[in-house]
Amino acid sequence: MKLIQNKGKIFFCVLLLSAAVSIFSSCTTVKEYQKNKLNDAEMTLSARKIEKTELNFQSYREGASGANGGKTGGGCGCN
Amino acid sequence: MKKICLTVVGMYLSLLAAFSQRSPNTDSSYKSRKLKFEEVNIVSSYYKQDGNHAAVTGGTGSQELTDLSNSIDLKLTRYDKFNRKHSYSLEIGIDHYTSASSDKIDPKTLSSASHADSRIYPSVNWTMENEKKGTTIGAGLYASTEFDYKSFGGNINFSKKTKNRNGEFSAKVQAYLDQVSLIYPVELRTGANQGEHDYATTGRNSFSGTLSWSQIINKNLQVMLEGEIVYQNGYLGLPFNRVYFSDNSVHVEQLPSSRLKTPIGLRANYFLGDRLIIRAWYRYYKDDWNIKSNTIQLETSVKINPFLSLTPFYRFYQQTAADYFAPYQVHTVADNYYTSNYDLSKFNSNFYGVGFRMAPPKGVFNIQHFNALEIRYGHYQKNVNMNSNIISLHLKFK
Numbered sequence A: 001m002k003l004i005q006n007k008g009k010i011f012f013c014v015l016l017l018s019a020a021v022s023i024f025s026s027c028t029t030v031k032e033y034q035k036n037k038l039n040d041a042e043m044t045l046s047a048r049k050i051e052k053t054e055l056n057f058q059s060y061r062e063g064a065s066g067a068n069g070g071k072t073g074g075g076c077g078c079n
Numbered sequence B: 001m002k003k004i005c006l007t008v009v010g011m012y013l014s015l016l017a018a019f020s021q022r023s024p025n026t027d028s029s030y031k032s033r034k035l036k037f038e039e040v041n042i043v044s045s046y047y048k049q050d051g052n053h054a055a056v057t058g059g060t061g062s063q064e065l066t067d068l069s070n071s072i073d074l075k076l077t078r079y080d081k082f083n084r085k086h087s088y089s090l091e092i093g094i095d096h097y098t099s100a101s102s103d104k105i106d107p108k109t110l111s112s113a114s115h116a117d118s119r120i121y122p123s124v125n126w127t128m129e130n131e132k133k134g135t136t137i138g139a140g141l142y143a144s145t146e147f148d149y150k151s152f153g154g155n156i157n158f159s160k161k162t163k164n165r166n167g168e169f170s171a172k173v174q175a176y177l178d179q180v181s182l183i184y185p186v187e188l189r190t191g192a193n194q195g196e197h198d199y200a201t202t203g204r205n206s207f208s209g210t211l212s213w214s215q216i217i218n219k220n221l222q223v224m225l226e227g228e229i230v231y232q233n234g235y236l237g238l239p240f241n242r243v244y245f246s247d248n249s250v251h252v253e254q255l256p257s258s259r260l261k262t263p264i265g266l267r268a269n270y271f272l273g274d275r276l277i278i279r280a281w282y283r284y285y286k287d288d289w290n291i292k293s294n295t296i297q298l299e300t301s302v303k304i305n306p307f308l309s310l311t312p313f314y315r316f317y318q319q320t321a322a323d324y325f326a327p328y329q330v331h332t333v334a335d336n337y338y339t340s341n342y343d344l345s346k347f348n349s350n351f352y353g354v355g356f357r358m359a360p361p362k363g364v365f366n367i368q369h370f371n372a373l374e375i376r377y378g379h380y381q382k383n384v385n386m387n388s389n390i391i392s393l394h395l396k397f398k
Helices: A002-025 A049-061 B002-019
Strands: B036-051 B065-079 B085-099 B116-130 B135-146 B149-161 B167-181 B201-216 B221-234 B242-244 B250-252 B258-272 B276-287 B292-305 B308-319 B347-358 B370-382 B386-397
Touching: A049 B036, A049 B065, A049 B347, A049 B370, A049 B386, B036 B370, B116 B149
Parallel strands: none
Antiparallel strands: B036 B065, B036 B386, B065 B085, B085 B116, B116 B135, B135 B149, B149 B167, B167 B201, B201 B221, B221 B258, B242 B250, B258 B276, B276 B292, B292 B308, B308 B347, B347 B370, B370 B386
C-alpha cells in the first residue's frame, strides 16, 4: 500500500515537473506595449484587496495558511 | 460599535475633502519629486458563521460569530533625485466581532464582556523601486490590538526583475511578536488569575521567510511559484479553549510551544480571448503538527464589457488532523498535548460565490475619482457542521 502511495507521489512530482518545464520552455519575451492583457486589474498575481477578510477567516478556520501573500500566523488571537 | 461607525464615516468624509482639491497639470516627461496621491482603497466586509463545535466549550456548542471589518489604505508616491520611485502606504483596519462561544468563558454570567470586542490594526509600508535596474526594496510595520491580544510586526522585502522584464524574483522576511492575555475558563481560574481585568500575559512569536518567482509566459498567461517557511514559538493555543477528557474532567487546551509550517503555492492567470480571465491557485501545506493540506481555487472573470465583469469562484480545501486533536471526551490523562478545536481536525471545505466589478473610464456613477467598485459574496461550508457567509465591498479612489 505504501509502495503504491510512494509511486503515486513520484508520478505526481514528475507530472508537475514536466508541466513546469514545458510551460517555462514555451516562454516568449513580451514587450511592454504587448502587456495590455497582462496588466488588466483582474490578472494580478496576488490575492486581491476584496479577498482580504476571506483570507483572514480562512487562516483562522483552517489549519493551513500561507503561500498566498497574506499573513501566516501572528497578528490576531481570533476565535 | 457607534465609535466604529463614526470612525468609518469620518474617514470617508476626510477622503471626500481630499478630493475637493484638484491637482495641477503635470508634464508627463517630468517626474515630480513632490509627494503624489496615488489611490485610496476602502474595504468593508460582513462575516457570519455558525456551527456546533466551539473550542471554548470543548468541541461542542454554538460557533455563532459575526465580524464587521473595515479598512482604509492610502497610497502616496514620489521620485527622488536618482529617479527612484518611493511608495508609501498607510492603512488602518477596525474589526468589531461578537462570538457566542467567547461568551462561555464564564458561563455563569448571562452575557459577559467577552461576547463582543473590537480589534484595531494600523500598518505602514514603504517601497523604493529602481525602474532602470528593475529592483525594489521595501519595509513595513504592523500593529494590532484587542482586549486579550496585542501584536507588533515588521517585514523587509526585495525583488528583482529579469533583464527582459518578464520574470521577477521576490524575497520577504516577516516577524510578529505577540502577547496573549491568559484568560482561562472561569472554573479553571486559580488565585493569581481570578481578577477581572488584571490578566497575566505570555508571548507568541512568528517568523517567516517567503521566496517567489513570477514569470510571463506569453501575452495571455503569467504564473507564479511561491514557497514559504514559517516558524512559531511561545504560547500557541488559546487559554480559554476547554478540553474534556474521557473521565469528564475539564482542562485548558495544551499545544506544543513551537510549530514549523511549509506551504508552497502555484498561481496561474490566463486571459482567454477578449472576455474571459481564468485565475487558478493551488497550495500544498505541511507542518510538524502533522497537518497536511491541499487547496485549489478557480475564478473566472467574465467581462460583460471592458469595464464591467462578473466573477464566479470556487475553492476546495482539505486537511488531515493535527496529532493533538480529539473530539469531546476522547483525550485521556496520558496525552501530553490536547485540543478539541475543530479547526485542527480532519475536514474538507467548499467555498463558492460570485463577485461583481465595475471600473468605468469616467468613474463610477460618473464621479471622476471613484475609480472602481467591487462587491463579492461567498458561502463557506465545512463537512464538520460549520458554515459561514461573507459579503465584501471594495471602493477604489484614484
